[in-house]
Amino acid sequence: MEANKKDKPWAWVPSLYFAEGLPYAVVTLVSLVFYQQMGLSDAKITFYTSWFYLPWVIKPLWSPFLDLIKTKRWWVLSMEMLLGAAFAGVAFTINTSFWLQASICFFWLLAFSSATHDIAVDGFYMLGLDSKGQAFFVGIRSTFYRISMIVGKGGLVALAGILQEVMNIKPAWALVFYALSGLFIGLGLYHKAIMPTPNSDTNHCALSANELMTEFVGTFTSFFRKKEIWIAIAFLLLFRLPEALLNPIAPLFLRAEAAKGGLALSLETFGAINGIVGVAGLLLGGILGGWAISRDGLKRWLWPMTIAITLPNIAYVYLGFIRPENFILISTAIFIENFGYGFGFSAYMLFMLHFSEGEHKTSHYSLCTGFMALSMMLPSQISGVLADTLGYDWFFVLVMIACLFPFLIAKVIKIKFSDLE
Numbered sequence: 001m002e003a004n005k006k007d008k009p010w011a012w013v014p015s016l017y018f019a020e021g022l023p024y025a026v027v028t029l030v031s032l033v034f035y036q037q038m039g040l041s042d043a044k045i046t047f048y049t050s051w052f053y054l055p056w057v058i059k060p061l062w063s064p065f066l067d068l069i070k071t072k073r074w075w076v077l078s079m080e081m082l083l084g085a086a087f088a089g090v091a092f093t094i095n096t097s098f099w100l101q102a103s104i105c106f107f108w109l110l111a112f113s114s115a116t117h118d119i120a121v122d123g124f125y126m127l128g129l130d131s132k133g134q135a136f137f138v139g140i141r142s143t144f145y146r147i148s149m150i151v152g153k154g155g156l157v158a159l160a161g162i163l164q165e166v167m168n169i170k171p172a173w174a175l176v177f178y179a180l181s182g183l184f185i186g187l188g189l190y191h192k193a194i195m196p197t198p199n200s201d202t203n204h205c206a207l208s209a210n211e212l213m214t215e216f217v218g219t220f221t222s223f224f225r226k227k228e229i230w231i232a233i234a235f236l237l238l239f240r241l242p243e244a245l246l247n248p249i250a251p252l253f254l255r256a257e258a259a260k261g262g263l264a265l266s267l268e269t270f271g272a273i274n275g276i277v278g279v280a281g282l283l284l285g286g287i288l289g290g291w292a293i294s295r296d297g298l299k300r301w302l303w304p305m306t307i308a309i310t311l312p313n314i315a316y317v318y319l320g321f322i323r324p325e326n327f328i329l330i331s332t333a334i335f336i337e338n339f340g341y342g343f344g345f346s347a348y349m350l351f352m353l354h355f356s357e358g359e360h361k362t363s364h365y366s367l368c369t370g371f372m373a374l375s376m377m378l379p380s381q382i383s384g385v386l387a388d389t390l391g392y393d394w395f396f397v398l399v400m401i402a403c404l405f406p407f408l409i410a411k412v413i414k415i416k417f418s419d420l421e
Contacts, residue, residue, distance in 0.1 A: 009129055011194045013137050014144040016076070019187050020121045021145040023083055023114035025152025026180065027052045029274075031107055032251050033157055033267070037169050038099070046248045046384030052107055053377035055115035060366040063119045064216050071201045072127060075120035079113045080188035084181045086110045091177035094170050127198040146283055154275015156180075161267025219363045226364070228417065232355050235413050236371040237378075238405045239306075239348055242313050243341055244379035245386070246399050250316065252384075253392045254330075261392040263323060263330065273331050281335040285342025292343075298350045299414070306410040309344025310403035312337045317400060320393035348372075351413070 031052065035045045066075055086109040093102035125141065126134060156176055163172035226232070254270055256262020265273065285308070293301050315333035324330060352372070356365035387395040 008194075009133055009137060012128075012191060012196075013125070013141055015187060016121055016125070016191065016195075017141040017144040018148045018151075019080060019184065019191075020114075020118055021148030022152050022180075023110055023117070023184075025149050026087075026156065027107060027111050027114060029153050029251060030156050032248060033160075033255060033270070034103075034173055036252055036255055037160075037173070040100075041384070041388060042249065042252050043384035043388045045252065046380050046382075046387075048104055049107075049248065050377050050380035052111045053373050053380070055108075055111045056118075056373035057370050057377060059115045059119065059373075060363070060370045062116075063366065064212055064363075066116070066119060066123075067202075068212065072120045072124040073195060073197060073201050075116060076124055076195070077188050077192050079117035079120060080184050080191065082113045083110060083117065084184035084188060086113060087177045087181035087184060091174040091181060094174045094177070124195070124198075124201065127201045128196050146279065150275050150279050152275070153279060154271040156271075157275065158268045158271030161271065164267065216363075219360045220367070222360055223364050223367050226355070226358075231412055231417075232351075233371055235351060235409045236348075236368060237375045238409045240309070240345075240372075240375050241379060241405045242310055242399045242402045244376045245383045245402055246313060246316060246337075246396075247376065247383075248380045249383050249387045249392070249395060252387070253316070253320070256392070258323070261320070261323075263319065263325075265330075269327065273327075273334050277331045278334050278338045281338030282342040285339040285344075286346060287342075289343040289346030293346050293350055298347060298354065302347055302410055302414060305344040305347035306406050307344075308340040309347075310340075310406050312340030313396070313399050313403065316396040317393070320396040354417070 028049070031049050032045055035049065036042075040048075066072070070078075086106045089106035089109070090103050093099050093106070096102060125137075129137065159179075160172050160176050163175055167175075223229070251270070251274060253262050254265050254274065255267075256264065258264045289301075289305065289308075293305075315337045319330065319333050352365060352368040356362075356368055358364070383395075386398060390398060
């Protein structure tokens, strides 16, 4: 039976990575649209939702200890059931007087469950497949992760819009979250039946808890003893600053009423533009960026990618001041911005790999991803206040001014890390 399961990775790898990406899309984007429709100001929305990044910031701190408790397979299945319960919690409390406090708590549960699910899925992938299978499915898993982004950022929002044509906002969103609950409970049951149980997936670690803690502290301190560590951290925090400011405001701007300076897109149109056009631009930019940087190296492409991750933000300045109603114009602007970000982000990812080289490479890379999440979390906390104060149009001008920081830190990186390839 187990041999048959191992021989059929097509039965579980695609669905596993679809299940990995969808909660992240819900927590980081769908929550913004949900809270906007529930009547919160941009300042409150971005402040509350920015904290949902915290589990991904601190994920490296608890990931080494999961093996001490249960197997990776157990964590995958348990987190999918917990995600199903958390989605149901959001749906159940939408019509209550304490919906805000309750939904924030359940979104937090979603975020922590999703971050833990990420750890378990990536670990199980390495145990459930041999090296040849891992290499073969690396593109497949990435594809289904991206599909989940399209479903989350586009499909779920559009579904809420379709439902709102026949019912009020609250029951429409409740149905969306109940559907997500059923989906994840179903995925948990499906994966329980179909996922293999590798012999190497054991519920213990070679080290005791004390030994693991000692090893972790050693790895953690060695990270902060790396050459030019503070320059590297500054790069991780500042290179995406314009995008981090823009990311939570862009969907709110696209949906906001014209009287408030927004484009007043319907949920269906928003889903099509943000979920399909935007993700397509991001994916295409990432593919081309990866190809370019693998051919010529980071040193050759650092400046072009810094330009790509910053200057296309001017598309939002155009949208903010002109406020076009034409679907093609809006879609083109969104595509350009997302394509530029996807292309430029390749430099960010390769720098993390470069900086993590050496002893404890995997753990150091994990810590870099924590700073990557922090780089989104901190600017998001103030972006809503800035947008409320300045208005969307001048907020986007501020984002362009913030583009100075990626150029400055890229110049320092070019000097300090002369061994970039």
